[in-house]
Amino acid sequence: MSSRRDIYKLLVIFTVLSVTFFGLGCVDSSSDEAGEAEENGTGAGPAEESSILKVFHAGSLGVPFEELEQEFEAQNPGVDVQREAAGSAKCVRKITELGKNADILASADYNLIPTMMMPEYADWYTAFAKNQIVIAYTNDSKYSDEINADNWYEILRRPDVRYGFSNPNDDPCGYRTQMVTQLAELQYEDDRIYDDLIIDLTGMTVTEENGIYTVHVPESEAIDPDTSKIMLRSMEVELSSALEMGEIDYFYIYRSVAVQHGFNFVELPEEIDLSSIEYADNYGKVQVERASGEIATGAPIVYGVTIPTNAENSELATEFVELLLEETGQQIFVENGQPPIVPAVAGGKEAMPPALQALVE
Numbered sequence: 271m272s273s274r275r276d277i278y279k280l281l282v283i284f285t286v287l288s289v290t291f292f293g294l295g296c297v298d299s300s301s302d303e304a305g306e307a308e309e310n311g312t313g314a315g316p317a318e319e320s321s322i323l324k325v326f327h328a329g330s331l332g333v334p335f336e337e338l339e340q341e342f343e344a345q346n347p348g349v350d351v352q353r354e355a356a357g358s359a360k361c362v363r364k365i366t367e368l369g370k371n372a373d374i375l376a377s378a379d380y381n382l383i384p385t386m387m388m389p390e391y392a393d394w395y396t397a398f399a400k401n402q403i404v405i406a407y408t409n410d411s412k413y414s415d416e417i418n419a420d421n422w423y424e425i426l427r428r429p430d431v432r433y434g435f436s437n438p439n440d441d442p443c444g445y446r447t448q449m450v451t452q453l454a455e456l457q458y459e460d461d462r463i464y465d466d467l468i469i470d471l472t473g474m475t476v477t478e479e480n481g482i483y484t485v486h487v488p489e490s491e492a493i494d495p496d497t498s499k500i501m502l503r504s505m506e507v508e509l510s511s512a513l514e515m516g517e518i519d520y521f522y523i524y525r526s527v528a529v530q531h532g533f534n535f536v537e538l539p540e541e542i543d544l545s546s547i548e549y550a551d552n553y554g555k556v557q558v559e560r561a562s563g564e565i566a567t568g569a570p571i572v573y574g575v576t577i578p579t580n581a582e583n584s585e586l587a588t589e590f591v592e593l594l595l596e597e598t599g600q601q602i603f604v605e606n607g608q609p610p611i612v613p614a615v616a617g618g619k620e621a622m623p624p625a626l627q628a629l630v631e
Contacts, residue, residue, distance in 0.1 A: 357441030380574025394618030402545030434501035529607030
């Protein structure tokens with residue numbers, strides 16, 4: 271957060287949300303190339319440049335953002351919302367390194383906005399939803415009738431079981447997978463869990479200093495997973511089809527994505543699933559150093575959104591973010607198994623459009 275007060279606000283929101291949420295009752299976006307090819311296509315109205323709203327978002331936001339797109343286009347005839355889904359860090363780099371224009375950037379880790387985009391590429395952000403890591407599977411997964419919150423790591427260890435996770439260099443779910451697996455060693459008092467499931471099968475390593483564990487992720491090509499055991503993909507939702515087709519037995523994923531796809535899933539202990547502010551100090555015992563040198567520290571999972579400074583249609587973007595933060599958007603997230611933060615918590619609030627300032631703390 272941009273100040274200690276912002277952080278305090280977010281902690282309070284999490285505490286309240288954890289009590290209230292469970293009492294509430296692009297199609298994933300196209301690839302980069304397909305998204306670019308659509309720029310000259312037509313929307314619901316005249317194909318004018320000003321009627322296009324470009325949204326870069328985390329893959330795990332694909333389903334709720336598709337519903338937001340449909341609602342927004344229904345409210346705004348003639349507007350064509352064009353979404354590009356990718357790992358959150360990759361989405362950010364499209365703007366900061368590749369010079370692409372986006373009207374909205376939505377990340378599965380809000381902290382990527384202040385650390386990778388501000389102040390040059392963004393003036394503000396708001397945290398709008400939370401999530402947790404689970405282990406997803408189907409009835410056809412090997413040992414699906416045995417797996418539970420006490421033995422999941424033992425099941426993954428079995429020689430004939432294949433599992434997947436996303437690339438930590440591209441995607442927050444990928445580096446959060448590393449955090450969860452390393453934290454599992456402390457939770458289950460088994461100091462071989464991370465070694466057996468990650469180190470011995472990839473190019474990743476871990477060091478420990480003063481009780482803090484740092485996972486070191488090499489360049490993506492050097493991660494070099496043992497493909498007989500591990501499937502690695504750029505973003506976590508790319509593993510969904512692999513699970514459905516039986517190419518893998520399990521994969522680490524956000525609870526919301528598992529719910530949206532109708533997967534079975536193991537809910538991990540709160541001490542390690544990155545869902546609860548109560549265990550924030552415990553999560554902070556693990557950090558992940560990506561190949562870029564950037565370090566992500568274990569923390570509750572919080573999604574963030576901003577309107578980049580290079581947005582070509584900031585007025586429409588403001589209206590879309592309004593929809594996201596208002597009751598309609600909140601309900602879309604509730605129905606998709608992902609708790610909204612109500613009200614959303616902002617960093618750099620004074621730089622936000624006035625219409626959005628009224629919706630955040």
